[in-house]
Amino acid sequence: MTSKPAKISVQGVTKTFALGREAFTALDDVSIDIADHEFVTVVGPSGCGKSTLMNILAGLDTPTSGRALVDGVPVSGPGPERGVIFQQYALFPWLTVRQNVEFGLRTTGVPKQERRARAEHFIELVGLEAFADALPKTLSGGMRQRCAIARAYAVDPSILLMDEPFGALDALTRVKLQEQLLRTWSRDRRTVLFITHDVDEAVFLANRVVVMAARPGRVYDVVEVDPAVVRDEAFRLSPEFAALRNRVWRSVYHQEGRTAALSGSRTDTPS
Incomplete structure (x- = not known):
């Protein structure tokens, strides 16, 4: 009996861009599988290729090597799903x-x-x-x-691809939309890939947090979040949330012993 393919599968994706006579590698051998109905957030330092990955999955760009698949079919352009x-x-x-x-x-x-x-x-x-x-x-x-x-x-659509959708909003509006998005997702369980530069947002929303490393962009860490946890104010203030947040924080800011600056960071200060 064969297992059901992942809803989204990124397989060894590398993306390079020409910069004059040189080439810049935005993504380097990135592989991620996302199951049907899963909510995955991607967070990482500036230049880690988050938006490039999103554009490839949306069919707005193509990988230099490797491939992205939806329901086992290679992505070749935008699609209604x-x-x-x-x-x-x-x-x-x-x-x-x-x-x-x-x-x-x-x-x-x-x-x-x-x-x-x-x-x-x-x-x-x-x-x-x-x-x-x-x-x-x-x-x-x-x-x-x-x-x-x-x-x-x-x-x-069976899949929502969200590229920092709340990034330009004030903190209170952002929290309200996070909670509303989760309420909507809990009703219909679409598959969601959510790009963010906000560590708290990444942990609050996700079943899994994928931490990217930069230059070149690659998967650095994957943090699991208990899907049974109720995402509310009590969770935001809980020791469990703090522990998850601190792990993601360390993965983003102290990759390979160096400090990485999150683009647009505002309120994500370590406890």
């Missing part, structure tokens, strides 16, 4: 919240009545029902990101 959410929101400014959420459904030919029903469902899911007819410019940063999440969910 992968919803991608970036830090920059990427909303159409001339469309309302509802129209933004309906956009992907319209381009795939979903009938108007079904399109509207699905959009309304996901707008309510992210708590924007009172702003369905608002334009993005009238929304806060957190509300725009919730709209982007609703739009990604509306096309019913």
